[in-house]
Amino acid sequence: MRRSELTSEVAAALARLEAAIEAAPQHVLGVHPTDNGEVELRVFRPGLRELRLSGGDRLSRIEHSDLFVxxxxxxxxxxxxxxxxxxxxxxxxxxxxxxxxxxxLPEYDLHLFGQGRHWHAWKWLGAHAISIDGIAGVRFAVWAPNARNVSLVGEFNGWDGRCHPMIPQDEIWVLFVPGLAAGDRYKFEVRGADGSVVLKADPWARAQEFRPATASRVAAPSSYVWRDQAWTEARRKRDWRVSPMSVYEVQLGSWRRWPDQGWYGYRELAHQLVDYVGELGFTHIELMPVTEYPFDGSWGYQPLGLYAPTSRFGSPEDFRYFVDHCHDNGIGVLMDWVPAHFPKDAHGLARFDGTPLFEHPDPRRAEHPDWGTLVYDYGRTQVRNFLLANALYWIEEFHIDGLRVDAVSSMIQLDYSRKAGEWTPNEHGGNEHLEAIDFLRELNTVVHGRFPGVVVIAEEATAWPLVSRPVELGGLGFSMKWNMGWMHDTLDYFEQEPVHRKAHHDKLTFGITYAWDENFVLPLSHDEVVHGKSPLLYKMPGDEWQQFANLRALLAYQWTYPGKKLLFMGGEFGVTLEWNEERELDWNLLRFPGHAGVQRLLSDLNRLYRASPPLWRDDFSPSGFEWVDCNDRDRSIINFLRHDHGHGRSLLIVCNFTPVPREGYRIGVPVAGRWRERINSDSSMYGGSNLGNVGEVEAEAIECMGRKFSLNLTLPPLSVLILEPPGTSRS
Incomplete structure (x- = not known):
């Protein structure tokens, strides 16, 4: 068939198809009526020798072209x-x-997405295996409003952008491809507004190739049958503010590895990691990012597949199994979530449609100077929807119990890590990133409103006010905030030689002055044991014995101080190497008594903590804490009471942060009777010198520190004692 027999419109469209620039393929391909009352079927496919209808009729090739009619x-x-x-x-x-x-796509879905209010946008954007008119295939949909045209490419068409140009629908490009199925690889070939042609992975893909490959994969509809209905119902009713929370932070690829250094999968980890965390008594696991990311060295904090569990450890169904097994064993799952920035990889979000679509259009707001990444444009409704729906996706589809939001400080301050002239003020002349603040408030409002009991925790490192206060009171609405001030002051104190600690005594006492300003989590996280900072054990001064004693005292102090608890993996047994994502923890250290003793102490601390409401019920209220004496600077001793306000229960914590044992140390207490020594971090069970009070001590009617009764204690060196008053139910 000659080209001259084509109408001018079809001939022009053919030229565009051949150049892979056709922006409206629906007007030329498929079935169309002719002027004589018949129909004309047009199929464009390069590389074909012959094309027939299934009934046998042969389609004619237009001469010198790949169009068949x-x-x-x-x-x-x-x-x-x-x-x-x-x-x-x-x-x-x-x-x-x-x-x-x-x-x-339904117009209502497009309308909600345009408004930034489609909380289930992942259910129609991206790739979905569906049937239309009884024919199975995959529908693809991608947001690229400024693209000149978008083509679907994959193994099914030889990655040839001429074969499957997508159909525009408002700002979305769609196409249903019969015969494709779960597991098929694909990308979008995007001709941008600037004329550039790039291959982009699907921002909404729910499965990705294993790095270094970068294609998206069609995810199978989930057939996973959850067993955690009782858990999620209890979570909905639980008030996390007055519940225990001790969190084990873990990077899945370096917790344990196979002998050949291969990664454990989600299902292996579901048993080995969950069993271990359960034995140690933690209430939650916090996963460093498991959203797909291209570069191992970013630890997941530069993700490019926010909707895909990383393929490093298995499939989305495998990850569901991991979470379900955690819940089946009474362990909650938190995950680090990164809505602050994304990498510039060519296959990712950067200049997705030839314009700064996901990133802010102003270079002074788009570039993140610390990490060489791009910052989301929180003022664009569809970008906000992309992020907000993603948060809900992990909670709804994978039953995640909480999100720890990374790098909040960098989101809410326009001048974060920027010098004068490198940032632009907001409309009021200030440094507040108003759009990011609105985004975070909406995030917390939506998550807390739709999923009661799920927590959203801010990693916010400045003195920004009201981070964990309700939106209606002017706050950002987070459930909790990492207490970075406590972490820095405490580590700085413990890193001092004990003889010098009296000069730094205020670092122990200052934190209480702001302890109730926010709902705090006390973090000893991965950030403190990388990049030359050394592991916790080797931050401690002194000889080996003193290092272990200091580490035990640090952990006991953390577990008794107001706030929820977080500890990075390896800290529970005193690893000796700085953390490296390329190797597993050195589990062989547990052969040695010092390391095994730290682990046993941590386990005992968790069990006492969970069984003792004074250590958590009033974490966020001054009624839960009372100094007994914080002024013994010269001997580096502090002691305080933790109260279960309204229930009449208390615990006494006595800390001796020098290697000098203190005999006959008298301390005032509120009641008479025998006080039971529940934890002594110097016990021989933990590798200590076994000094102490033989398990209990009688309160005497001797006034001390303004109290009618007092205890005459032996304080072991570099130790923390936890004592329980008489009349307390024992567990």
Whole structure:
């Protein structure tokens, strides 16, 4: 068939198809009426030798082109026709015509997405295995409002952008491709507004290739049957503010590895990690980012697949199993979530449609100077929707119990890590990133409103006010905030030689002055044991014995101080190497008594903590804490009471932060009777010198520190004692 027989419109469209610049393929491909009352079927496919209808009719090739045409009466063409292909290599296959199907999205979905209010946008954007008119295939949809045209490419078409140009629908490009299925690889070939042609992974993909490959994969619809209904119902009713929370932070790829250094998968970790964490008594696991990321060295903090659990450890169904098994064993799952920035990788979000689409258009706001990444444009409704729906996706689809939001400080301050002239003020002349603040408030409002009991925790390192206060009171609305001030002051104190600690005594006492300003988590996280900072054990001064004693005292102090607890993996047994994501923890250290003793102490601390409401019920209220004496600077001793306000229960904590044992140390207490020594961090069970008070001590009617009764204690060196008053129920 000659080109001259084509109408001018079809001839022009053919030229665009050949150049892979056709922006409206639905107007030329598929079935269209002719002037003589018949229909014309047009199929464009490079590399074919022959194309037939499944009934046998051959389509004519337009000369010197890859356009095939069939003309005839409409009743000769089946309602759902299929095509038989034979390529130049002799390969044959049969499938239906993508341009015969109406793949348009519901207008209401588009409207909600445009408003930034579609909380289930992942259910129609991206790739979804569905059926249309009884034909199975995959519908693809991607937001690229400024693209000149978008084509779907993959193994199914030789990665040739001419084969499957997508159909525009408002700002979305859609296409239904029959015959594709879960596991198929794909990308979008985007011709941008600037004329550039780039291959982009799907921002909404729910599965990705294993790095260094960068294609997206069609995810199978989940068939996982959850067993955690009782857990999620209890979570909905639980008030986390007055509940125990001790968190084990873990990077899945370096907790344990196989002998050949291969990673454990989600299902292996579901048993080995969960059993271990359960034995240690933690209430939660916090996962460093498991959203797909291209570079191992970023630890996941530069993600490019926010909707895909990383393929390093298995499939999305495997990850569901991991979370479900955690819940089945009474352990909650938190995950680090990174809505602050994304890397510039060419296959990612950067200049997705030839314009700064996901990133802010102003370079002074788009570039993150610390990490060489791009900052999301929180003022664009569709970008906000991309992020907000993602938070809900992990909670709804994977039953995550909470999000720890990374790098909040960098989001809410326009001048974060920027010098004068490198940032632009907001409309009021200030440094507050108003759009990011609005985004975070909406995030917390939506998450808390839709999923009671789920927590959202801010990693916010400045003195920004009201981070964990309700939005209606002017706060950001987070459940909790990491207490970075406590962490820095405490580590700085413990790193001092004991003889010098009296000069730094205020670092122990200052934190209480702001302890109730926020709902705090006390973090000893991965950030403190990398990049030359050394592991916790080797931050401690003195000889080996003193280092272990200091570490035990640090952990006991953390577990008794007001606030929820977080400890990075390895800290529980005193690893001796700085953390490295390329190797597993040195589990062989547990052969040695000092390391095993730290682990046993941590386990005992967790069990006492969970069984003792004074240590958590009033974490966020001054009624839960009382100094007994914080002024013994010269001997580096502090002691305080933790109260379960309104229930009449208390615990006494006595800390001796020098290696000098103190005999006959008298301390005032509120009641008479025998005080039981519940934890002594110097016990021989933990590798200590076993000084102490033989398990209990009688309160005497001797006034001390303004109290009618007092205890005459032996304070072991570099130790923390936890004592329980008489009349307390024992567990």
């Amino acid at each position: 069939w003309r005839g009466p409409a009743d000769r063409l089946p309602r759902t026709y299929s095509l038989h292909f034979r390529d130049d290599g002799g390969n044959q296959w049969q499938t239906c015509d993508p341009y015969h199907f109406d793949a348009r």
